[in-house]
Amino acid sequence: MPNKLFLNFLFLLLYKHRVKHLSIFFISTLIVFILSSVLLLSHALQEDIKQTLKSQPEFTIQKMRGGRSVDVPLFWADGFESIEGVVDVEPRVYGEYFYEPNEHHFTIVGIDFFELAHSKKLKKIISDIDIKKFLSKPNMIIGQGVKAFLDRYHFFDYYVFRPPDRSKIEVNIYDYFPKESSLVSNDMIIMDIDLARQILGVDEDEATDFALYSPNELEADNIKIKLILQHFDTRIIQKSDIQKAYDKLFNxxxxxFLILYMIVLLTFMMILYQRYSMIQSSDKKEIGILRALGWSIxxxxxxxxxxxFIVAIFAFLLGFILAFIYVFFLNAPLLGAIFYGYSNLPTDxxxxxxxxxxxxxxxxxFYILPFMAAVLIPAWRSSVIDPLEAMR
Amino acid sequence: MIFLSNGVIVFLFIETLLLILLSVAFINVLTILKSWNFEATTTKQYILEKRSYLVLLIIFFTLSFKIILLPYFAYMIDTLSDVVPGAMCAAGVINANKYGVWLLWLKIFILFLVGIWIILNHYDLKAENYPFFKKKLWLFILIFALIAGESVLDILYLKNISTKSIVSCCSSIYGASGISNPIPFDLHVNELLALFYLLFTLSITTAIYRFKFFSLLSNIAFLYIAYYAVVYFFGTYIYELPTHLCPFCMLQSGYYYIGYFIWGTLFLGTFFGMSVSIIEYLTDIDLSRLFRYSIIFNTTFILICSTYVLLYYIKNGVFL
Incomplete structure (x- = not known):
């Protein structure tokens, strides 16, 4: 272990040659900054989705016809409720409503406000509102992306929907979703289930799909088999499948990104190798003096x-802290777009x-090892200089 | 595609870098070994001595990283269990194809040799005339060959993990199938446990009285039995479930990563117990001082394991 005096000398030398190390320091900081921004961002988004999925139903059941999903008949619910381990079956009505002139769409979600047993997140949002007042006339709660969009077209208080039967339905804007849930609720509109049926053109005895809740994860596989046996024309989406799909996507x-970044790292290693292989005569002299003073190779x-190593560590720390600020305090402008990948409504x-x-x-x-690997050989090469030759 | 998992990419990149560095060292080692003569005062010997600094620097650097990479490998395999269907922990992923188990054992064996190399190097540099210089270079050549093989296995193993076909979960790999007893010598769990504590006592005794050869033997036996004891007895107390038999699940966050400490201390304890007599066989130096590390780590290992059983008993009033 190097002692205190040695470290003192090391830092003195670094300070004296600070100009020499500055360029390497900046490049490494930049490299760490970009790399860690991507990793931090991807992890934060993954966590966000994990949190959101926690409150999702265990199963989603759709009816399939010829490979396309169609509306499910409501009487199916009785069959699903009879399965042991399923505590609740919730018919859901939702769909995309297109805003034609601009090729944008909103996601309309219809909610039965009197049977809101399970979705905790929704419950939390809705707990503040007066249900009686909300249901007394056509009302809706909209996401931040929808709000920004409607504001642009001067729909501040209401919006006029055109359902498939060519009528007009005017719906008031009752409230907005908080920004924190933007990843899911950005383009979402929540309204009463019957209103949603009208706007999306879903029959009264049908729903878009069923959400099945089961409290015990261990029973999920058994329930799935029973679900498969009940109807042959269903698609069953399990919560863990969604989780895996997201994991795969982010991976x-x-x-x-990492594969492309390898090229950057290899180039960086080359630069480092070149930079530290250049031994100036003053450096040579310095090493010569040290060797003459009795330092071994x-x-x-x-x-x-x-x-x-000290340059690398400090660059790492600085780069990482900057990335942390960039991602979590500035919300990763520019870089975020790669991951959100949403062209519909801009996400905030x-x-x-x-x-x-x-x-x-x-x-x-990923960063320190290539860095150190690149400087090993140059460091050795400058250390074994013949002291006599160096002092000349 | 498993190659796109972040952990795997970084792991393979680092392994490749280390292999390239080691190859540079390997070529230099060959030239050094060919004409090394410490007594000579020729220019050639002088150049070779300079070059030996580079070789030792690279080897020390890469082998130190190898030590960090083994726990990282375990961690990476563990995270892959999210992607591989059917796998609940690393056990499923390791058994996803025929290369996995071999790769893991090879990695542990390499780590063992690396440990010996580092100790050898330490004592070689301390002495004035590099007495074990050639021996440690030969040992390095062996390690290099194994690491080259390991890299091939790495690629083969990771390439052949399918994200489509279902692998077994740990409870079906290690679980009691009911037909045959998975514990060696057809032992009962109680007998296994008795043997476990007896061998521990033996290894401590041999370490205290510095019976080097017996320490080697007792530590090999202890390692073997301890593995089964942890999987078939202590593990059930860590998981607090009598049917959960798995050496890998304890590496997960749900069990506070205790597996890394358990397997780490077991490896270190038995490593120091065994390496003393192996190094003495190679070099004739007396390393009995290292026995105290063996005692420390083996005792820590036993304490961690036994504490789980004890805590379970205190909390619940019964044994599993």
Missing amino acids: YKGGI KDVIVLKIGES IVLNKSVDFSAVFLLFL
Whole structure:
């Protein structure tokens, strides 16, 4: 272990040659910054989705005809309720409502306000409103993206929907979703289930799909088999399938980025190798003096490696802190678009601060190891200079 | 596609970098070994000595990272269980194809050799005339060959993990199938436990009285039996479920990553117990001092395991 004096000397040297290390320091900070922004962002989004999925139903059941999903008949619910382990069956009405001139769409979700047993998030939002007042006339709650969109077209208080039967339905804007839930609710409109049926053109004895709630995850597989046996023309979507699909998607996006980033890292290694291979005559003299003072080759190598290591560590810390600020305080402008990938309504998201320790370790390995690997050989090369030759 | 998982990409990138560095060292080692003569005062010997600094630097650097990479590998495999269908923990992913188990054992064996190399290197540098210089280079060549093989296995293993076909879960791999007893020598759990504590006592005794050869034997036996004892007895107390038999689930966050400590201390304890006599066989130096590390780590291992049983008993008033 290097002692205190050695470290003192190391930092003095670094300070003296600060101009020499500055360029490397900036490049490394930038590299760590970009890399960690991507990893932090991808992890934060994944956590967000995980939190959202927690309150989702265990199963979603759709009716299929010829590979397309069609509306489900309401009487199916009785069959599903008879399965052991299913505590609640909820018919849902939702769909996309297109705003023709601009090729945008809203997601309309119809809710039966008197049977709102399970979706905690919705419950929380709706707990503030007076249901009687809300249902007394056509009302809706809209997401932030929808709000921004409607504001642009001067629909401040209401919007006129055109259902398939060519009538007009005027619906008042009752409230907005909070920004924190923007990842899910950005383009969402919530209204009474019967109103939603009218606007989306769903028959009275049908629904878009069923949501099945079951409190025990361990029973899910058994329930799934029973569901498959009840109807042959269904598609059953399990919660864990959605979770896996999201994981795969984020892995895929992050993975492509990392593969491209490898090229950057390799180039960076080349630059480092070149930079530290250039031994100036003043450096030579310095090493010569140290060797003449009785330092062994090993000591000089430790000194040289120590120099680059400290540059690398400080660059890592600075880059990571900057990335943290960029992602969690500035909400990752520009970079976020890669991950949200939503062209419909612009998304404005507030990310929850969550840092994955393993991601930090991954980052550390991915950056420090190439850095150190690139400086090993140059550090050795400058350390074994013949002292006599160097002093000349 | 498993190759697009972030952990896998970084892991393979790092392994490749390390392999390239090791290859540079390997080529230099060959030239050094060919004409190394410490007594000579020729220019060539002088150049070789300079070069040996590079070789030792690279080897030390890469092998240290290898030590960090094994727990990371376990962690990576564990996270892959989210992507591989059917897998609940690393056990399923490791058994996803025939290469997995071999790869894991090879990695552990390499780590064992790396440990010996680092100790050897330490004592070699301490001495004035590099007495074990050639030996440690030969050992390095062995390690290099194994690491090259490991890299091939890495690729083969990761390439052949399918994200489509279903793998087994740990309870079906290690669980009691009811037909045959999975514990070696057809032991009952109680007998296994007795043997476990007896072997622990033996390894501590041999370490205290510095019976090097017996310590080697007792630690090998202890490692073997301890593995089964953890999987078939102590594990059930960690999971608090008598039917949950798995050496990998304890690596997960739900059990506070205790698995890393359990397997880590077991590896270190038995490693120091065994390496003393192996190094003495190679070099004739007396490393009995290292026995105290063996005692420390083995005792920590036993304490962690036993505490789980004890806490369970205190909380619930019964044994599983």
